[in-house]
Structures are given as C-alpha cells and as structure tokens.
Amino acid sequence: MQGIEEIKEFLQEPRKVFITMHRKPDGDALGSALALYHYFLAKGHDPIVVSPTDYGVYLHWLPGNPSVLIWEERKKDIQKLIDKAEIIFCLDFNNLGRIEDMGEYIRTSSAMKVMIDHHMEPEGFEDYRLWNPLACATAELVYKFITLLGDEKMIDKNIAIGLYTGIMTDSGSFQYSNVSPEVHRITARLMETGMDHTMIHRNIYDTMKESQIRFFGHCLKNKLVVLPQYRAAYISVTREELKEYNILTGDTEGLVNYTMSMSEAVVGALIVDRERVVKLSLRSKGSFPVNEIAKKYFEGGGHVNAAGGTSYLDLQGTIDKFIEALKEYELLLLNI
Numbered sequence: 001m002q003g004i005e006e007i008k009e010f011l012q013e014p015r016k017v018f019i020t021m022h023r024k025p026d027g028d029a030l031g032s033a034l035a036l037y038h039y040f041l042a043k044g045h046d047p048i049v050v051s052p053t054d055y056g057v058y059l060h061w062l063p064g065n066p067s068v069l070i071w072e073e074r075k076k077d078i079q080k081l082i083d084k085a086e087i088i089f090c091l092d093f094n095n096l097g098r099i100e101d102m103g104e105y106i107r108t109s110s111a112m113k114v115m116i117d118h119h120m121e122p123e124g125f126e127d128y129r130l131w132n133p134l135a136c137a138t139a140e141l142v143y144k145f146i147t148l149l150g151d152e153k154m155i156d157k158n159i160a161i162g163l164y165t166g167i168m169t170d171s172g173s174f175q176y177s178n179v180s181p182e183v184h185r186i187t188a189r190l191m192e193t194g195m196d197h198t199m200i201h202r203n204i205y206d207t208m209k210e211s212q213i214r215f216f217g218h219c220l221k222n223k224l225v226v227l228p229q230y231r232a233a234y235i236s237v238t239r240e241e242l243k244e245y246n247i248l249t250g251d252t253e254g255l256v257n258y259t260m261s262m263s264e265a266v267v268g269a270l271i272v273d274r275e276r277v278v279k280l281s282l283r284s285k286g287s288f289p290v291n292e293i294a295k296k297y298f299e300g301g302g303h304v305n306a307a308g309g310t311s312y313l314d315l316q317g318t319i320d321k322f323i324e325a326l327k328e329y330e331l332l333l334l335n336i
C-alpha cells in the first residue's frame with residue numbers, strides 16, 4: 001500500500017494516466033473522472049477517461065465529455081491504453097467486477113492503481129486508496145485528493161463543474177444525511193471559481209424529453225404500487241414500455257425518488273426489465289438499509305438509503321422476490 005507522499009512523488013514526472021469509473025456512470029462517477037482529467041491535463045500529464053459502458057445523454061454536456069472512450073465500443077484500443085498506462089484511477093467503485101471485463105485487464109496491469117470511492121466493502125485491488133463511506137460523493141474525495149497533493153489552488157472552472165455535478169447528484173441536491181458542513185465549504189470553494197451552478201442544475205434536471213415526461217406520468221399513474229403493510233412502494237417497467245416511450249440509458253434517472261416523496265413510504269423500488277436482466281433501484285428513509293436487501297437478494301449493494309442490484313428472474317419473479325425481502329424486514333420497517 002502506498003501513501004499520498006509516494007503518489008505525489010510518482011506524479012512529479014509527466015505520466016500516462018488512465019481514469020475509469022463504474023459501469024453506466026452517473027453524475028458522480030463521470031463528473032469525478034472529468035474533474036480529475038482536467039486536473040491532470042493542467043498538471044502536464046497525459047490523461048484519458050474510459051467508461052466501461054455508455055451513459056445518459058443528460059451527462060453529455062460535461063466539459064471534456066467528447067474525449068471519453070467507451071470500453072464496450074473499443075476494447076482493442078483501450079487494452080493498449082491499459083498496457084501503456086503508468087497510473088490507473090478507479091473512481092466511484094471499489095470492486096473490479098463493476099467495470100465489465102475491463103476489470104481483469106486492470107487487475108493484471110502493472111500500473112500503480114488508485115481507488116477513490118465512498119461505497120462499502122472495498123475489494124482491495126488498489127495500491128493507494130482514498131476511501132470514505134461517509135463521504136456524500138466520490139467528487140468530495142477527489143477534491144480532497146487534489147488538496148492532499150497540494151494543488152487546491154489549481155481547481156478551476158472545468159474541475160469545479162465536474163466536482164459540483166458529482167456532489168449535487170449524489171447528495172440529492174444537498175439533501176441527504178451525509179451532506180456535512182464540510183461539503184458546503186467545498187461547494188462554496190467550487191462556486192468561487194466562477195462556475196455557473198444554475199447551468200449545472202438545468203443541464204442535469206431540466207432536459208427531459210417529452211416522451212420521458214409522459215413515461216414518468218404513465219409510471220406514476222398506472223404502475224405505482226403501494227404496499228402500506230410494508231410502508232413500501234414500487235414501480236415496475238416492462239421492455240415494451242421502455243420501447244413505447246423510447247426510454248434509453250439514463251432516462252429512468254430520478255423516477256424511483258417519487259416513491260420516497262410519499263410521506264407513508266419508507267422503502268421504494270424501481271424495477272426495470274432490461275435486455276438480459278432485471279435492474280433494481282432501491283431507496284429508503286432513515287436507517288432502513290436498502291443496501292442490505294440489494295446485497296442479500298440482488299447481487300448488488302450501495303448506500304443505506306440508495307442501492308441497486310440485478311435479478312436474473314423475469315419481471316414478475318423479481319417483484320415477488322422484492323416483496324419476499326420486505327417480508328423479512330417487516331418488523332424493522334414498521335418500527336422505523
């Protein structure tokens with residue numbers, strides 16, 4: 001295991017820096033990666049950002065986005081980049097299983113590996129980690145990383161936009177319990193670069209297509225199921241519905257949060273029949289641990305109040321399994 005001083009020393013010379021993040025990156029994963037990309041560019045290194053898969057168009061406006069390579073589309077080229085990389089940054093995940101088959105190439109690479117993340121139970125593949133499960137976003141830790149390297153003053157508008165996007169999206173616009181005074185201090189510092197935070201909110205939250213809004217409407221009117229006996233609510237979506245409303249990667253972002261808008265609900269789920277698997281997004285209030293349900297029943301994980309997982313059953317089978325899980329947690333649910 002290396003310390004920050006060794007990383008600092010290693011970065012004294014221009015390096016080939018490979019930056020990646022979890023599959024289907026969200027605002028925190030991609031914002032953190034692009035912030036780091038701009039930082040390394042400014043430091044005179046040779047950075048590249050690789051996403052394991054595609055991601056929502058709601059993130060395509062981020063500065064630096066055109067330079068991002070997609071593993072699934074260019075595996076051969078990217079394998080060469082991994083071979084040449086001198087240092088690899090793994091952001092917003094801590095288990096190489098979360099980056100498709102790219103994980104094995106990274107595992108066997110001889111480059112220095114740095115993991116910056118806030119999820120539970122790190123696998124431990126890295127040489128250096130900046131890991132804190134209490135951080136509200138990986139972006140908060142990327143800010144700390146740049147600060148630890150002594151470069152806080154280098155944080156410019158482009159870096160700030162990526163970091164603000166990460167903090168804003170992962171904290172539910174500064175609402176979750178892991179938003180500390182320190183997060184607001186960091187955010188204030190990011191705003192001092194002159195970045196336009198209103199632009200970020202608009203770009204992330206106010207760019208829905210008409211079909212997407214109508215899809216949300218359809219789900220809320222026709223697909224929301226409330227289970228008062230478990231203080232739960234869920235929305236399930238079929239493949240046909242995804243097609244009918246032309247719902248692409250990232251377009252369901254935010255839908256699950258409506259289950260939590262109901263005062264009676266303590267736990268909520270969005271259950272979507274994707275091409276080969278069924279994906280679950282889970283949310284909760286207070287101390288109810290949806291990450292436990294995600295891990296135990298759906299090969300997933302996440303945070304106490306926001307987690308996700310995968311099911312290989314059909315849609316109805318997955319819904320039944322979700323309800324089974326609620327049954328097991330009934331006592332806790334009723335007493336929270």
Ligand code: 5GP
Pocket residue numbers: 119280281282299300301302303306307308309310
């Ligand atoms: P979302 O519901 O927004 O897709 O994901 C919420 C959180 O759950 C993510 O930040 C991530 O921590 C976690 N998560 C979602 N899907 C998975 C998964 O398949 N595996 C694991 N380990 N965590 C997941």
Ligand code: MN
Pocket residue numbers: 028029092118137138170
């Ligand atoms: Mn995150």
